[in-house]
Every structure is written in structure tokens, then in C-alpha cells.
Amino acid sequence: MTRDALLDQLHTTFGFSAFRGVQEQVLARVMAGQSTLAIMPTGAGKSLTYQLPAVMLAGTCVVVSPLIALMHDQLRAATANGIRAATLTSADMDRAETIERFRAGTLDLLYVAPERASQPHFRELLTTAPLSLFAIDEAHCVSEWGHDFRPDYRLLRPLMDAFPDVPRLALTATADRHTRADVLTQLGIGEDGLIVAGFDRPNIRYAIRHRDSLLQQLKTLLAEQPGPGIVYAPTRKKVEELAEKLSAATGRPVLPYHAGLDPQVRSANQAAFVASEDMVMVATVAFGMGIDKPDVRFVAHAGIPKSIEGYYQETGRAGRDGDPAVALMLWAAEDFARARHRLAEVEEHRQAGERTRLDALAALVETGACRRAVLLRHFGEDPPQTCGNCDNCLDAPGIVDVTELARKLLSAVYRTGQTYGFGHVEKVLLGQEDERVTARGHDRLSVFGIVGSDEAPLLKPLMRALQARGSLVPTEHGGLALGGDARDVLKGEAAVLIALQPRRERSGRSGRRERGAVNPVGNPLFEALRELRRSLAAEAGVPPYVIFHDATLREMAETRPANLAQLGEVGGVGSRKLAAYGEAFLATIRQY
Template sequence: MLADAPFEPLNTDSSTPSDRSPVAYLKRYYGYDHFRPMQEAIIQSVLAGKDTVVLMPTGGGKSVCFQIPALMLPGITVVVSPLIALMKDQVEALQLNGVAAVYLNSTQSAREQRQIEDDCLAGKIKLLYTSPEKLLSESFFIFLQQLNLSLFAIDEAHCISSWGHDFRPEYTQLHALRAQFPAIPMIALTATADKLTRQDIATRLGMVDPQVFVASFNRPNLSLQVLPGTNRLQQIVRLLQMKPDTSGIIYCLSRKATENLAAKLQEKGLMAGFYHAGMSNSERSMVQEMFLKDDIRIMCATIAFGMGIDKSNVRWVIHYNMPKNMEGFYQEIGRAGRDGSPADTVLFYSFADVATYKDMLSEAKPANLGVQLAKLERMQQYADAHTCRRRILLSYFSEELTEPCGNCDVCRNPRVTFDGTILAQKALSAIVRVQERVPMNLLIDILRGSRSQTVLQYGYDKVKTYGAGKDLKFDEWRSYLHQLINIGVIEIAYDQHYALKKGILGDAVLFEGRKIELVRPEDVLKPVVEKPKAKNQQAKDDLFEQLRTLRKQVADEQNVPPYVIFTDTTLEDMARQRPTTPDGLRNVSGVGERKLQLFGRRFLDVITGYVRGQAREGNNLRGSTHLVTLELYEKGYSMEEIAAERQVTTQTVLSHLLYLRRSGYSIDLEGMITSAERAEIEEAINQIGFDNNSAKPVYEHLGGRFSYDKIRLTAALMEI
């Protein structure tokens, strides 16, 4: 928590909300001019006192849906959050925005907790974050009954439902809130829940006729790509070389895999760490904090990592292994690009991952084995798809995408099919001739004519189809066999050591002339050859890097993650607009009043210094010419000397100084003319008027005793 964060929002901004409209609060505290889809409707539902259920994807802006009502309603909002790291991040971000928010949990001393409780009782707090365990204790209920409560917000609400993918027993007791506080409205929020889970959430919380909002699951800023699960380390390194100095997560299936991969990446000079449930609490907290603060850029992690991560500048997510269901996959890729800027997601797919999951399920024999196997099959279908992946992903969540997305690997590189009937027949013939007893890798060895020990030991080099596919590489055969499995030509006997057998279409292909279309295997990831950047884009990128460096410095000083200071999207908007005044910085998306007060001057100094530097090098970016004039003015040059130095007219210099004065810079225009001169010129202007396009009438009226510049200066001062 920020040591010196004020509890009371500062009211030093002239735009402090007075009309009580949600969008005014959005601008004041968050720096945005417009809500994202559905946010305002949700806020209005809460403000009307209605119980509300919100299903909104990760990065969709769920938190704003209860934080703005908390600011607008009298009293205090209690937020239930399952993870300490999550509530800590959100509270730090709110405090930097000037919002009176705190959290109560087991990490605090008794003295700290008493102080926070006193502040709540004194009405100094608007949002109080806590865990379900803390909330449900008897002493805490007594404390809550003394507060002026306005709202209960249940975050990660899928945890309350046994139908959800991350059920937590402690959440089931939250129904006590309705029993104890029947008049206080509730909002329940989650990123992943099907219709049954949403209904269960409302029932278990005792909601009354809740308003249900289901936002689109489409995250168009996320690119989707599936790559063959071969040479993964090489492909990952190549991908990271294309995205230097960016943050990302690599999800692995096992704890050991996270440690091994992190070590290999470190050997290659990359800032990588690992995270899994086998680490101690202190170890996990330390590495998570390093990742949040950009002290390490790459996190190799199991699925134990992520729900408590509110890091908005994750630019990529890689799945080293295929997830076991679409819900988990969607939630994990959703941790990229939360700020709305482009982000990449890559899934490495191999049949071995599917086999591993099926082994695990067959050993565990869960009660819902059939459901879990069906979910695994849907995940496999996504990975094997040769049509728009986003359409497949969204259809799983009952959402239709009418057109191909254009931002997945299939859309960018449409698959070209070929007649693969002969390949299918060769594979089937080999399977039959070895009596449907061999697994995939051994079948490929037989088709390719390998003289491996196993092939020779069992006499497979004597079968008629031995070497029938030697013209293809091992990985090519594996890709084609995967496709044949997925379309039903071949099937796998999981209970017979993964032996390959004829599938439901096998006889039709062998004996009935059934044609099979296949797709050639994709190459591994290739470096993207970027077009040379335009001068303006290069300037934007260079300035963005300078702003990002400053952001890290400021974040370290405040002991918060960099994205809490400003998101990447906000820095990109700064680099695009290049504001040099406080009013200009207010127009940048994501700059609220409190952050403008705290950090605005330092970011403006970087922007101004960059623009001036570009101007000295002859790169006249927008606004740079005014700043060069300002630099000479600040050195004590007269208007005539500035004009001579810059080889422009004094009229141009005057226009620059006027612009700077109106933009908020301290420009002493009055000192450029005596009071007597100004009085005489003002009298003439009042008599005959002044035309901005021509000072000649006033000049002639005064008999040419005053220069055109002094006449224009006086006219400008009369308007200021």
C-alpha cells in the first residue's frame, strides 16, 4: 500500500464531477472520456439498487463497474476478493487515482487493522477490500454492522459455484451477507461462467431478480496462433527476439517444466523467472512482485499463476502445453493485452499433451470424467482447426462471429488443402499390417523405413508398407496422422498403449474410394520482416521508450508496478499526441487529475525535451518549432534576436510566444512593450478596430511611430 496515499480525493480540479454523471467520475478519477461497452448500463443498474451479475472477459473493465458506483453512492462499498495480491494491486491503483480505498487481510498487523477500521467508521473510506475468510468471521460481521454500507461487490464470483472451473468452498458461505444485510445490493463479477454457473452464482448469493449482463467474449486486440509442438525452445526464443523488452507469461504443464524452461531462457540472456504451487509463499510472492514491477520480463508458470495478476502491460502469452479446456485457455490468454493494446497469444500443440491429460483423467477417474474428456476434445479441435480460430473460440461461449477475425494465424495464412487420400491409405495399410498394435512414433518409423532397434526386433521391416512414406519427414507424417485422427480416419486406443487403429472412416478410405483432404504442416515461427517505419512512427516509438523508462523510475519510487502509474496504452497516446502543457496532458486517455498532479510535470519534461531535441536535429515534429522559440526566449533572447537566430520573421516569433502563453507557459508578453506605448496603441485600436489579417490601418493611423509587431502584441494582450 502506498505509504503517503491520501484517503480523501483531492478536489483541486475544476472538472470535479458536479452533475453526478458516471462519465464525469470516469474522467475525473480514471482519465477516460468514454465507457467501454456495457459498463455504463451496469453502473446504472447498481446505482438503482438492483442486484447485478456481470460476466465480462478479463481486461474488459469489470472493476470500474463497482468502483464508480462506490464513489457515487453515500457510504462504503465492501469488495470480496479471493487473493491478497489481487486486492493489493487494485487498492494501490485506486489510491494513485485519488480514491479512498484500503484492504484488510492477514498480512497486516493488529495495529494497522485497527487504524483502517477506525478510518472506515469515521467515513474516510469509499472501498474496503477483504477476503471471504475475513469477511465471514463473527467479529468482522459485527464491525460491518456499524458501517454505512452502500454495496457488496463479489469479485471472481465463479468461485462460489460448484459448476465453475475454480470452485472455492469458502465462497459458498457468502449467502450469509444477504441474511445479515438484506437491504444492501450486491454485484457479482466474473470473467468465465456458463449459463448454469451464472444462475448458481445468483442463487447462492440470495440475489433478488438480478440484472444479468453478459459482455462479448471477443478480444480483437489478441492475436491467436497455434504452432507445432516441436523445437519449442527455439521457437520461443525467436518469438521473444521479435518482442524485446516486453512482458509475457509462458504456461507449462508441470512444475519441473517451469523451472527447466526458465533456466534455459536465462542461459540465453533473457529475464525469466518461474512460479508454481510447490514454492513457498514467500518465494511465490517475491517472484510475482518482480514480474509485476518489470524486474523480470518473462514468467514461466503453471496455471497456479495468474488469477491475482492485474498487470495490464502483458504483451504476450505462450502455452508451452495445450490447456485441458477452453475456459482455462481463454482465461489465461486473457491476461495479455488488458490495456487494449495489441498482444500475441501462441499455443504449442502436440498429441503428447492430449495423451498426458487423458492418462491423468483415467487415473483420477473424476465423477464428471465424460464432461472433462469432452472439454479436452473441444480444446483439441481448436488446436487442430483450419478455419478462423476466434470463431471457434467464441462459439464455445455461445457467441457468433459473423466474419473471419483477420487476427489469427488461419486468417492471416489461409490453409491450402491437397488430396491426401494416398497418404491416408499408406498409413491405414501400415496400421492393418502391424495388426493395429503400434503407437504413432513407431508407425512413422515403419512408414519412413527406419532401421531402429524396435522396428528390426519385431520384424516390421518385413511388412509391405515398410518405407512407403520415406519421402516425408518425421514431423510431416506426425502432422498428417494428427489430421487423420481428428477427422476419424484413424483412432487411438488409449487403453492399449496408444496403439493406432482404423477409425470410423478407415474402411471407406481403403476400399470405397473415399477422398481425404489434408493441409500441409506449418513451418515453425519465422521472423517478421518489418517495413521501414515512417519518420513519425519512429519518433513515436522512440518517445514511448523514454516514457516507459521514466514510468519504471516513478513506479520504483512509489513501490508499485509500472502499469499502475500509466498503462502502455496511455504512454502510447502520450507519444502520439506529444503534449507539452498540463491541459494537453489532460487530453491523453488514462490521465486523471490525481496522477496529473503527482507525475504530470515529469512526463511533460520528457516529452518537451524529446521534441526540442528532434527540432535541433531538423526533425520538426508537431509543436517542436514553438518549443525551439521557447528555448531561446528562456535564454533571454529578444524577439528580434530569436527571429534572426531562427531565420524567421518577428511576426512568426510573436505567434509562437502567443501560442505558448495561451498553452500555460510563463511568457512575459507585457515586458515587451512599455505601458505608454501600449496605452496609445490600445486607444487607436478602440477607435478604428483591428483586423488580425492586417495591422496596416492602425499602423497608418498612428503615423508609423509603432512597429507592426507592437501593434499585434497589444491587440493580443487586449484579448488575453
Template sequence: MTSTTSSITQLLKTHFGYDSFKPNQEAIINDVLSGKDTLAIMPTGGGKSLCYQLPALAKEGTALVISPLIALMKDQVDALRANGITAAYYNSSQPEEEQQHVLQQLTKGELSLFYVAPESLPNLRHTISTITLNLIAVDEAHCISAWGHDFRPAYTKLGSLKQEFPQIPIIALTATADKATQDDISKQLNISHAKKHLASFDRQNLFLDVRPGQSRIKQILKFLGPRGAQSGIIYCLSRKSTEKLAQKLKQAGYKAKAYHAGLSPEDRANIQEDFVNDTTPIIVATIAFGMGIDKSNVRWVIHYNMPKNIEGYYQEIGRAGRDGLKAHTLLFYSYADVIQLRRFTEGTATEEFQLAKLERMQHYAEALSCRRKALLNYFGEHLTKDCGYCDVCQNPPKYVDGTVIAQKVCSAVARVKEQEGVTMIVDVLRGAKNAQVFDKGYQHIKTYGAINNVSWNDLQQYIIQLINLGVLEVYFHENGRLVLTPLAKAILFEGQNIQLAHTEDVKALKDAKTTKVTKNDSLFEQLRNKRSAIAAEKNVPAYIIFSDASLKDMIKKQPTTIKAFADISGVGKAKLESYAEPFIDVIKTYKAQQKPKVDTYQQTLQLYTQGMPVEDISKERDLSLNTIYSHLLKLHLEDKLSLNLNEFVTDEELSKVKTASKTLNHPEGLKPYYLHFEETIPYWKLKFALTMLEDQEK
């Protein structure tokens, strides 16, 4: 098969049921197809697997996929087989008979993809050398690097693959790798000239939320209240904590189980299976849980304790919302967690390095500016605007002009030749008279004592904010030294201004809003039940049949024919043939049971066009004024009613809303405006005003 764009897109639709690629996928696939070694850094849920699965189908021969966990391999193979693709895995847990059958398939050229753990690979080198290999994929490639957060010694032996198969393209994939880890992966795999694809780390569907660590169980129960039977994971530092919290949740009426390394392999496998199949929606676990699970409908992740580094945190929150639908991530932060994590690193070979990463995690938890900016800056990606979808953006602290402070901090970093960490920079700027400063002669530089009127803690917090904002970067692999970014140079030399949160707000982390939870409608539950029944019959996880995103698309389109069902996202040829009819039956039954609804907007329209005042319509229909005005605006926007919006909003009110929009940095929703005006302008009037402002901008 040729590697043209049209043929790859056709394979995507035929086997996986998608009409288009996610960002970066097509470029990565084309590089692999052209025989180039490739390093792909893509966020969880970004579609890494397709980057080697599609080339494997497009090229003659078999793709060798090196994967770290048995559960992960099984999951991938189950998903591929459900899509009509021949794939198998080989590992030490299989009976010898099964192993031999898989090897026979491999040598006969019957497999498009062959999965193996790095530990099993040495025993299979001879067999692999006899087959037609089309590519080698190294999944979870950060495991090869001592700089990575999941270092695995067996991965370090993979460097010989390039020497043994010099003509075969190697693609290394990971979701979590900072700059040092990326360089180390290329070096260890002997693919130093690999084409690097760094996809955006921004998972826009994840709400980022950090809260103080007091009364955690009480806060968790309140958080879970409106979420019904949604799937979620709670991560704890200790086995004891998982057991205790799972028990508390069960006492409160939730289906929850603890998962940790102290359980027997059989118990762990059963708990994981119950979670995957939606039998147990809540798992309280140590970080050992989740890496091998591709469950797409996890709607929330809670960190009961602060993780030890941002890579681990990012990977764990990445287990939520893999279907692209909205999900909530909640981190509890307390200094007691920091102390405990510091103890864990004492005496380790990489103690200094781990402590630097822990400190950066602490910076994130204490962030007073957009939390998504802080997270993405860590991975070298810089947002220009606040995200509007994190706790800080939705409940911002007071900001002050921090340009002068930023200039002085950046100047100090430059004058110590970017060789020092946060502590030394604070000491230099405050004019500290200690041996560390004097021994290096820093008392003679121009910025020594330049900020001696700010307390040590406050100045440290300002520098942390500058790191989170992407003004400064921390080089962990070089003793945590601070380095200036292009934004720092803009502040120093180009008149760039910067806002910093007032340090008084550091002492009172605010309780964030929770995202609004929409209850599942009955059709979703019926489709979900059908999915569960088919999954149990096939002995595969429910999301292997269809993701929640596919079910939501079914609700939106409600197909009642095979042809219409083929347009559902995630429905390829194999799934269309296997599952279309039972799901169409559910949709047909649901539609037949629905009583025609009286159009509430039409009722409002009839009364309004008859000349009835809005206040009277509100009383007549027993609906609030806000609701009636919302009806009128919707009818106006749909050209079913012609309104002069200026009759509802005065020029003065419109001007106030316009000014507020700039002051609040164009927030999402109406509530920030409502609170800004101290509840003096009703919601409906705000909605009218914002519509008018949008029209003016067009």
C-alpha cells in the same frame, strides 16, 4: 450524489481520467445504481472493476468487494488510492495492528471500497452488519462454480449474503464463464433474477497464433528476437519445464525468471514484484502466475504446452494487451500434451466433464478456420466475418464447399435428438456396425451411413470445424452432447452455404506470421524511465502510475501544459496533481532536443512537380520505387498533389485486384495480394489499385 449519466461520466473523468465508457460498462453501472442484482461477464481488460467502483463512489456508504487473491486486492487498492479514492483490504497476512486500523476506517465510514477474501468474510460478518453497505461485488465469480475452471470452496458460502442483506444489490463479475457456469453463479449466489450483461469476448488487439510443438525453444528465441525488453509470460505445465526454459532464456541473454508453487512465498513475491516493476520482463510460469496481477503492458503470452480448457486459455492470454495496444499470443500444440493432460484428469470426480473440455481445447488448437471465431463460438458469441488477425486468417488453408457434409452432420445430430457427442455422430454417419450404435437403434435412422466414403479421422475433423464455426454447440455439462445452433438451422432449411477447410491441411499446421513489432522511440523510453523512478519512490507497480496506453497518448499529443496534460487518457484529478509536472518536463526536454526534420514527402513533391520521372526521383533520392510511389499517393490523398490514378493502374489490373480482394476475403495489408499475384504486381501498384477501389465504394 445522483446517479444521472452526467454525474457518472464526471466521476469517470475526475477519478479515472477517461472521457467515455467501454462497451456495457454504463448499462451495468446503471443497473447496480438502481438496486438490481447483476451478473457481468466481461473479457479481461474490458473494465470490470469500474462497474462496481463507480457505483461505490456514486452511492452513500461502502462497497464490500470479495476478491480471491491478496495480490489482486493489493493491486486494486493501490490503483484506487493513486486515483485519490479511499479504499483498503483486509486479509490474514496483515499484522494485527494494520487489520485493526482498517476495521476502524471501515466502521467510521471512511472507506469507499473494502476488499476482503472469501475465507476472511465469516469473521467480519458482525462488523459489516453495522456499517452502511451500498453494494456487494463478487469478483472472479466463476470460483463459486464446480463447472468453473478455478473452483474455490470458500466461495460457495457467499450464497447467504443475499439472505443477510436482501436490499443490497449484488454484482457478480467474471471474465471466463460458459453458459453452465453463468447459470451456476446466479443459483449459488441466490441472484437467479439478476440482470445479465454478456459483453463481447472479442479482444481484437490480441493476435491469435497456434504453431506445431516441434523445436519450441528455438521457435521462442526466434519469436523474442525483435521484441526487445517487452514484458511477456510463458506458461508451462510443469515446474521442471519452467526452470529449464528460464535457464535457456537467460543463457540467450534475456532477463527471465521461473515462477511456480515449489518456490518459497518470499521468492514468489519478489519475482512477481520484479515482473510488475519491469525489472524482470519475462516470467516462465505454471498457471499459478498472473491471476492477481493487473499489469497492463504485457505485450505477449506464450503457452509452451496446451492448456486443459478454453476458459483457462482465454484467461491467460487475456493477461496480454490489457492497455488496449496490440499484443501477440502464441500456443504450441502437440498430441503429447493432450495425452499428458488426459492423464491428469484420470480418477478425478469430474473426469468426464474435464475430458470434454480438453477435447474442445484440442478442437481450437486444430482449427483450420478463423481462430477467433472458434474461440468466441465457445462462449456463445458468433462472428459473421473472419477476423483477419489470427494465424489461420493470415495463412489460410484451401477451402471446399462443405454444405452437403454440414447438412448431413446437422441432420444426424437432429435425428439422434441432440443427445450424442462427436464420436457417436461419426459412427452413425459412417454406418458403423458396433454395439453402441445398434443398442440405441441408430442403424434405422435416415442418415445412418450417409457419409461412408470419408475416413473416420477426416469426418471427425469436419465436425470439429463445424463446432469451431458455430454450426454446432457442445453441452459439456450434459455428457458433451452436440446441439444445433441457429446457423445449423439456416444450413438445413434456408439454403445457407458453408466452406470447410480441406482435410489434407489438417496434417500440416502451417507456421504463422508474426505480428510486426515497432521499436519504442526514445520519448517512450524516457517516459517509461520516469514512470519507473516514480513507481519505485511510491513503492507501487509502474503501471499504477500510468499505463503504456497513457504513455503512447503522451507521445501522440506531447502536452507541455497542465491543461493539455489533463486530456491524456487515464489522467484523472489525482494523477494530474501528482504526476503532470515531471512528465511534462520529460516531454519539453525531448522536444527541445529534436532537430527539425526535412520533410521527405516535400522533397519528392518538389522533384515530381519539376517534371522529373519517378525512376529518376528514385535514383536521385536513393529510395526505392515503392517508397516514391507511396509518397505520391500520400500527397494525393492529402490534396497536396493532384494525380489521375488511372494513369498508374490499367483497367485490367484494377479488375484483377478487385477479384482478388473478394477471393481473399478483403485481407488486411498488401502482402496477401502480392503473394496471390505471385509477386508480378508491385506493392505500390497494389496500394494505388486498392485506393481506387475504396473511392469507387464511397
């Protein structure tokens, strides 16, 4: 298959005139029948690397995907592009019809969950019609080292081994070196089949702030970002509480999502979010992997994620369309305290790995350097020192060496018996006598009053930093005890630096600038095209982005095509969509 043939089909099916990133490299291997593991960032067009071959090769491409909602999203998008696709899941009423279509050879794509794919009856079904490709989406789920391990993914290799002539394409956005090696082994792909596109998402602005007034901080974010967004909360209770408060405080449509909701409510809330152009979903991390929504403008964490891998994947749900997006994490010391406490509940053989992950997350949170650089180095890349699109690059924090103050704080924790909370230890250090301090004789300790007024404002941020890195750990009754490298710090063998965020935050100004880039406010044609898209989407029962992305509408508004041929040159307008919607969009353009 020639490159020109691939480009022709790319334009006909998807309306694009060129490949992005490593898409062409991956496609060359797939079309040559070679098995491949592709590590591509979210929004880099992973699904195109199996959808395009599915259209061009004889037989059906079997796509293994972890969530029904994700399959149905991808099914809608594929069908809108004229690809013959179906899902075979427990939620589908047309399973018999889908099986008939597969046997008749009239399906380009068949989506299934790993639980079904690993069953003997499914393997038997696959012997009844020719296959073109196995595509394993979210392939990191196959690895115990991955952050979303799914045991059923381990059963996929025997299925694929039964069809040795069918190539395999494994896809994921998040896999460190250890996970990659495991995925290659588990799915039977040679090391020469690894393609790593890089992890950078330059359109996402990363910001990490101490959580001091959660509702107000989120209100500010929502005021700056009018498009759809996701707020991740750590518990079901917090999800419902935040959804209610944000809805009341902002007037925006806000819905909750967690595994404890009635399945019908959960499904309805997800459908409403996918179809919306301004809704905010407050959710646990159960929500997201199944969302193929390209126009999410922000992702906020109301607490720390489980790991850098989790953070990367969750923030990666923003800005999949390539337009500017924001990732905001709001953290507090108790987040790390709880996470370190939970380490004791993890199976012993996994504790070291989990602790390393938590330490890496603490380093990202505490750094005064470029956030993106820390993130990319975690995945084995060698990025520039600055990115110009994270909070630390846009508004550099002050870096303060607080090693001596840390020794004083740790010493006070030790000398008071490692049983008291920060408030009590702070009073001892500042020389503040109260009934509790004097009753326990802590006013007679050598650490009483050793912190002066100039250092006092640094105690709280220092305490947070020491808890994040594990030098201070919580006791069972809410006190603080020494942990991690505390003794090294006390002996002068480890330094402690903290980053102090500037008081003046730039987020409001940059937020407004980005909004202008995403939505050309004041362009009546763009707004009219969005309104037409909304009505066509409602009529077809699909989310607006399935009709066209914002970027496609922006290009229409800028170039104002006068006929179908010119409209067909706009990025994202494939032949199927041109035939279905071309005249309607041209009619609107002519009015302006």
C-alpha cells in the same frame, strides 16, 4: 444519479471521458441498486464498474477477490486514483487500522478473500458500518462447472442475504452458459440481471503451432516481443528448466514462478515482474489470476491448457491495456495423450464434462479455420468467419482430407495388436523391414507397405491429429490403441481432415509491425516520458503502469499538452494523478 454525474466522476477519478463496452449498462444497474452478473472480457474495465459506484455511493463497497496478490495490485491502482481503499488479509499488518477505518466510514473499498468473507466474525463486522455494494470478482469460482471452482465462494450467498438491501455485482471474464446459470443461482441474482459483453479480445493475435523445438520457438517469440510476457509450462520442473535456459539464451530477465518455491522467493519474483517493462515470467497456471498487469505483451503456452476456458483466461492476461499482444500455444500429441490418460483419475460424475472440454480444446488446436471464431463460438457467440488477426487468417493452412490414410493408420494399429508405438506402426505401413517387424510377422500383414511415398509425410501430422481428437489413445506401456471415434473412421462413417501449417511463418514480420504500434521507436519524447515514469514509480514503490499506462504516455507524446488543463484532457489522467505528477510530466514535455 444522472449520466452526466457518472461521466463527471469518471473523468475526475480515472481521467476518461467516455465509458467502454457495457460499463455504462452495468453502472446504471448498480447505481439503481439492482443486482447484476456481468460477463466482460479481461481488459474491458471490470473493476471500474464497482470502483466508480464505491466513490459515489454512501457506505463501503466490499470486494471479494480470490487472491491476495490481485487485491494488493488493485489496491495500489485504486489508491493512485485517490480512492480510499484497504485490504483485510492474512498478509496485512494494518488489520486493526483497516477495521477502524471501516467502522468510521472512511473507506470506499474493502477487499477480502472468500475464506474471510464467509466467517461469522466478518459478517458481524459488516453490521457496524453502512455498505454500498457487494462486488464478487472472478465470480466463475462459485460454480462447480467453472474451471477454477473455489468452495468458499459457495458460502457468500448467506453473507449477502444477511444484508438484503445491498446490491450484488458479480464479475467474470470466463463463463459458458452452464456456468452463468449456476453463478446466478449460487449468488442469488435474477436472470434479468445478466449482462454479457462478449468475449472478443481483438487486440490479441492467436497462434497455435506444433511444438518441435520449444526453446528455439520461444527464443523467436522473445526476439519479436521486447515487452513483458508470461510463458506457461505444465510442471514445476519444466518451469525451472525453461526459465534457466531462456535467461541464458536470450539475455532477457527471466524468472520462475510455481507453488513449490519458497513463499518469499515467489513473492519477490512476482513483485519484480509486476514492476518490470521487459521481464519474462515462466510459470505454472498458479500464476496469473492474481496479476493485474496491463502491459503484458505476450502469453505463451509450452503445452496445452486444461480447457478452452482456461486458455481464454490465461491468454487474456496479455494486452489488458488494449495494445497489440500475442498468444502463442505450442502443443504436441503427448500433451493430449497425458490429458486423456488423466481423465480416468477424475471423479466419475465429472468425466463426461471434462472429456467434452478436452475435445473442444482439440478442435481449437486442429482447426484450419479462424481460431477466434472457434473460441467465440465456444462461448455461445456468432462471430464472423474470419478475424484477420490469428495465424490461420494471416497465413491460411492447407486443409487435407486424410480419411483414407487414417483408415490405413488405424487399421495398422489394430492389426499389430494395439501395443506398439507410432515408430513401429509407421515402419509397417511404409513397408520397412527391420528385425522387430519381421520377428513379429508384421511384414506378412495386409497393412504392410500400403502407404506410398506421396502419403508418407502426412503420417506424423495425422497421428498428432488422431491423438488430439482421441481416435488414438496411449497404452500403459507407450503403445497406441484405438479410442473415441476410431471405429467410425474405420467403417467410413467419420471423415478426418487435417490442417497443414505453411512452412513460411509470418510471425516475425507481424511481430515487428505490432511492436512499432505499441512503442513509437525513435520518438525521444515517448522514451523520456517512460524514463520519468520509471523514476516516479521507483520513488513511490509502485509498478510503472500504476503511474500511467503506455497509451497515456503515447497520447502525451503526440499531443504535447502545454499546461495542466490540457494535460488533464489526456486519457487516463485523473485529478489525483494530475495533482501528483502533472508538473513533472509537463516539465519533460517542454524539453522537447
